[in-house]
Amino acid sequence: MSWRPIPMKFPATCIVCNQKLKVGEMGLWAKGLGVKHEKCSKKLDTEIEEIKIPESFLKDFDVDSSLKIIEDESEIITCQNVLIDNLQKHSSTHGTIRIGLPISDRSKGTTVDYEDFEVFWLENENFWWGFEKLDNATYPRFRNLFGNSKPKWFETDGRSRNHQVCEINPSLSGDIKVNGAFLTDGNNTFLATWRIGGEFGRGGHINEIEQIFSEKSKSYTIQSQNNSKDYFLITNLNSSEIISQISYFVKNLHQLKSRFEQIDRYYPSTGDSISLLENLETKGITKTHTQILRKFLVYESQSITDSTKLRGVKGVSKIPADSIVSEPHYMHNLVRGVYKPEGDDYALSIQMNPQSIWGSEIINFETGEWKINYDFGDEGKYSSDITSMRKCFDSDIPIGVIYKPEKGVNKILGLGKISSNDGAKFTIIPYEIENKSSQVENLSSSYAGDEISHGDFSAQGSESTVYVRAKQGKFKEILLQEYDNKCAFCEFNEPEYLIGAHIVPYSVMRKEDPKNAMNPSDGILLCRLCDKAFEDGHLQLKENYEIIVTEKLRKSENTTVNSWLSKINSKIPIKSNSKFTPDKEFIQKKLKSI
Known part of the structure; x- marks a missing residue:
């Protein structure tokens, strides 16, 4: 989908300047997005071009190749405390903010999925920072969040969401699977990272952003056990310029990501991967819900044995944001039956076994021309799940389909269409999408690159x-x-x-x-x-x-x-x-x- 010129058949409001386009006036239109003046489009092009990509993102540290990761937990805690002391000492105020990209439930006009976080505002350097220690995570670590400009405090503006520029999360054991680390050359200690994330510190445009950053930043290859990573030095903890070094990094990284945020804000329709299933959002489906359905298409025909790819780390964390889904998320909780995200009215996915108390649930599984007969049995007991499935049936919303042929194996069948409903019984068949293969190839290529770049x-x-x-x-x-x-x-x-x-x-x-x-x-x-x-x-x-x-x-x-x-x-x-x-x-x- 793209913007195309059309004469206005009735008055419409420009999404850029909020002024009316008159009947007969030429404007630019995109399905599901609205209209805008041609002059506004040109102005936006200019504004986006004016967001220059910085020539550098990090201060230059004169360090030789003898850097190593600090792996002793007590030393790592000491390093984090040095960082904390410096940042708190230079902060002008602190308080609670709400962080995250809100997931809009358009049918209710509400927002969900954010977190409250205590942060410190460094007014002179124009950035904020917050931290927490995650002792019980799969990879125990410190979590350091950085954001640009004065935060919107919860106490005075509880509705607004703040977006971090990035997270730098040193592992408590020096594990290189975690993006942050403290490095030392024997004389100085550095806060470092091997990834800087996508838009808002998350998944959007992550590959392009990471590539631009790495091309303009000096990296140091650090060997750990049988693996190596290229780390970027953010600040020298022994330096009197520790705050200005962090500020330089946050400011320039924010400038880079702002360019992509502007493009996404006004040109979200560019590229086949965006247009895939685009019509669902006009039916009240959230952006994240749609993105997860796209991910089911990428996973189609895979037999997944790593459960974290579908439900994250059980009881600990969601699946991280990636190049397809811009928020941490679940694809299913891997408990047989329907999965409906919290706060969502629509079923997202369904998991089935070869046999249930109602007999065979899936027909012709091996041929690929599958058909599912799903019977909840008890309408009263499963009323919430049944209602969420009926809403998908009524609005022609697809659901992700998972088949569990044996313990520990989840075969992704792709997307299913609920073709009929009789009480607690539902029939599900493959969901047909025009020109699906080329669009899925684009998504898959981006996602595959994302996985490999992060060691998967x-x-x-x-x-x-x-x-x-x-x-x-x-x-x-x-x-x-x-x-x-x-x-x-x-x-x-x-x-x-x-x-x-x-x-x-x-x-x-x-x-x-x-x-x-x-x-x-x-x-x-x-x-x-x-x-x-x-x-x-x-x-x-x-x-x-x-x-x-x-x-x-x-x-x-x-x-x-x-x-x-x-x-x-x-x-x-x-x-x-x-x-x-x-x-x-x-x-x-x-x-x-x-």
Whole structure:
């Protein structure tokens, strides 16, 4: 969907200036968004262009490569206390604010899903900060929230929501799965992070924002156990300029994210991924509800064994915001039956088993042309769930469909349409979407990149699914960067003939180590010929990254083969700043299989 010029057939209000467009006047119209003056559109273009992307986001720290993560909990607490003391000392006031993007329930005109948070306002530096210690989280950590400009205090403006610019959350154990950390070079201690999030500190435009930030910021590669991360230094805790360093970071990051917020505010219709299911919001469905339904389309045909992908960490936290869903969320609580989000009138998703007390719930599951006969049995006992399903039926709202063929496995069937309702009985069939595949591919590509960039290398579907193909594409993109668009064995450099080759075959990893099935450290970039020879074991990679040509190939008398072999390197090239060096464990596994 896009803005298109139309003559006004009746008076309408411009969404930008709130002035009327007269009958016959030319305006720009977009379905579900409204109309605006052409001059207002041009003015907006100019205003957005004037939001310049900062040339830098961080102060320059003269640090060598000897940085390491502080992993001792008592030292981490000491570092956090230094941060707290400095920020509180320079604050002008503190109080409670409400944080979060409100999820609008348009049918009631209410908002839900926010959190109250105590923050400190540093008036001279024009940013606010708040913190909490999460001892009982899956990854215990300190949570530091930063926001730009004076906050809207709950005591004086309880309805307004404040949006953080970012969160920097050092783990209490130095675990690199958590985005923040305290680093030391032996003399100085730094607050650092390896990600800065999307709009409002959350998921919107996260990939574009992270990329721009990383291109303009110096990073330091820190090794921890078998993994490494590129960290960005925000402030030196030993410096007298600690506050100005944080202020510089928050101000410039806010400026970058503001550009994307403006684009989303006035041009939310750009891109197929946004238009997918766009009509649902006109029926009273919340933005987040719609986004989660899109995520069901991305997950379609996957067999998910990691329950946190569907319900977050049970009893602890929701699924974090990502490139599809801009809020922390649940897709289902994984208790058989209907899941309806708190404060929502519409059912979001349903989970079924092969058998229930009412018999078979799903027909033709294996063919993909499934049909569900769902019977609540007791209308009185399940009245709330039944009502939420009827509302979906009446308004033609799809629901996410999960099938649990065995314990610990949740097969995502995609979206379902409630085709009939008789009392407590519902029939559900696949929900048809025009031009679905291309739109889902765009969503999947963005989401796959988001997952890989944050260390999620899992893949739990066949290679034919859109999501797995998208992740394979991102897998290859990373390897193209790692090996400068050249075959790691022979340096052939025609991109269309290069393959993101798995060291241990994907089919094996998917069964034996699904969490690493798309790990770029199980990959090397090869041309089609070298890939075939590597797959068959005639070209081998050793743990020291030497390339071994087997005797069968060496003894070949074919001049073409010998010409090819003459171009084979003695070792694969490894960059000094490589993020995904081939893992020796995967190399060993490959060698054992030959």
